[in-house]
Amino acid sequence: MARESWGMVDVVVVETSELGDRSYLAHDGETAIAVDPQRDLDRLQAELDARGLRVILVLETHVHNDYVSGGLQLAHDHEARYAVNAADAVAFDRVSVSDGDELQAGRLRVRVIATPGHTDTHLAYVVTDGDGPAAVFTGGSVLYGSVGRTDLVDPDRTDELTRAQYRSAHRLAELLDDDARIYPTHGFGSFCSSGSAAGGSDSTLGQEKARNDAYTADDEDTFVAKLVAGLTAYPAYYAHMGARNREGAGPVDLSPPTQVSPAELQKRIGAGEWVVDLRDRTAYAADHLAGTISIALGQHFATYLGWLIPWGTALTLIGETPQQITDAQRQLVRIGIDRPDGAATGELHRLADGQPTRGYRRATFADLSAAVDAGPAAGGQTGAQLTVLDVRRDDERAHGAIPGSVHVPLHALLDRLGEIPAGTLWVHCASGFRASIAASLLDRAGRHVVHVDDDYTEAVQTGQATG
Structure with missing residues (x-):
């Protein structure tokens, strides 16, 4: 867990690298504010216990699309206030907050700023103690290097919400000093981020003005065109997260599941x-x-x-x-x-x-090249046609491919099994991980597969792929 400090305010960063997200604890040494907590609260509780803190305020920047929030349960566990946008229709009691509202938490003051774009009701929270730079929890608004994606609410409203995202970023720049420290929830590998998300351990508003897509674009239209062009596929389970978060999730049960014979x-x-x-x-x-x-x-x-x-x-x-x-x-x-x-x-x-039991061959791009040169029978089945199956996303494929390969993105594979040619399938992605999943799904469907477990750059460097 990383730690940032200024004046009397400390911020503890609780990383969830598997989802590319961060949660935060801002505290004054005695009481804490939790921002966008993940659902497995024991990690956050360990940070509180280590510092002798209790949570008195939980803040949600938005109704999350990529995970189930632990905010409601954390507020219940600590008998804390739970702040959610007043415009969000939720099934639980909360502290309803709107643009311009202020909250007090121990010696810390919280200012609420509406920052629509990632969602309609997105909020940022500016936390100060009156002595030192503000800490700004920006959720899916201003990230490190870019902003949160704007096509999750409704694909037909992407242009509208992207313009809102641009204006929200510029509003923050007007309201805050350059030394304000930026703490986004997304942007560390999350599919909720977009554009040139840079990751990193910390940033200030001044640093973002120098590198962030929302500030470096020539104008709003240029920003919108760039961001929209860079949007890629996102996980199907996102469709279920908003409803679950509006209902409010209870405690988790990590006890061992039933053992199966x-x-x-x-x-x-x-x-x-x-x-x-x-x-x-x-x-x-x-x-x-x-x-x-x-x-x-x-x-x-x-x-x-x-x-x-x-x-x-x-x-x-x-x-x-x-x-x-x-x-x-x-x-x-x-x-x-x-x-x-x-x-x-x-x-x-x-x-x-x-x-x-079953197994299948693992191979490199060099093995694939040799198999192609050797002809149809080299696929592993006598007389079988060899097909190269590329399971990368559309945006990856657009930069180059192996000539003659068939393209079915991994996330579409189960729906498109009937489109895949007969014969032996040499399955690749960018690094081997997604291809391993695809190979297993095809093997499960009775297909003969070879898993190309190799880095795609090898195919590019040898001229096997176009880029």
Whole structure:
């Protein structure tokens, strides 16, 4: 956890790198303000306990699109006030705040500023103690280097909201001094960010004026054209987050899920349920239970599982250890998948319980080049047609591709299986991770696959791809 300070005000940064977001605690040494807390509150509580703080005010910058908020539960746990925009229709009691309102929290003063754009009702919060630069919690408005995306409320209103985003950024610049410290929620890998989001550990308004898309664009029209052109696909689970946050989420349960026997595993696989293998993609390719899906536990696990799984589908997790299951649960509760329907841990041969397992080849782009040169029979099946399947996003594909390759983005794969040519599929993405998921989905569908587990830059550097 990072820490920033000025005057008597301290800010503790609670990073959720798996979603590319940050939550914050601003405090005066005794009492704290929590901003945009994630749902697994034990991490934030540990920071409070370490400093002997209690939360007396919880602030939401907006109704979040990319995660389920822990704000309501945190406010309940600490008997704190919970501030949400008065214009947001929510199903719980809150402190209704609007542009220009001021709140007091211990020795800290909070000013509310309307900053529509990322959402219609987006707010920024300026926190001061009367001695030193302000801390400005900008949520999905001004990020480091850019701003939050503007197409999540309604794609048909993207132009309108992008203009609002530009004006909100410039309003902040008019109201605040250049030494005001900027603390965004998004922009650290989140799909809620857009443009030239720079990440980084800290920034000031003055620094943003020198580099941020909203300030460096020649004018509003130029900014709108650039931002809209840079918008990419975003996870399908976002469609469910707003409603959940307006309802208000309760506490999480990270206790171990029910252990599933090998026989029950086979039954669930046979029924077409999602049985997700958390093991490393290398281990999965070498040997796995037929009908399972590979989404390796790591930085992007929840993002891609939430993006691909039909919402509400029964989910069973396979891991090497109970800790893997626990870590996966923590990521999943953040996006509203509260409890897996079961889990199985241990060595694969024990989970297989005598049933046959499957595997497929992993290869490099150099292997792919050699296979193409060798002709159709090189794909791994005698006489089989070799197809190169590119599962990158549309915006990535626009910069270049392997000539003759078929393009189906990973997030569209399940809906477009019928479009994929017969024969052996050599599946690639930009680094191998998304291709590993795609290969497992195709293998589950009975296709013969080769997982190109390699960096796409290798194909570009050797002239195999156009860029």
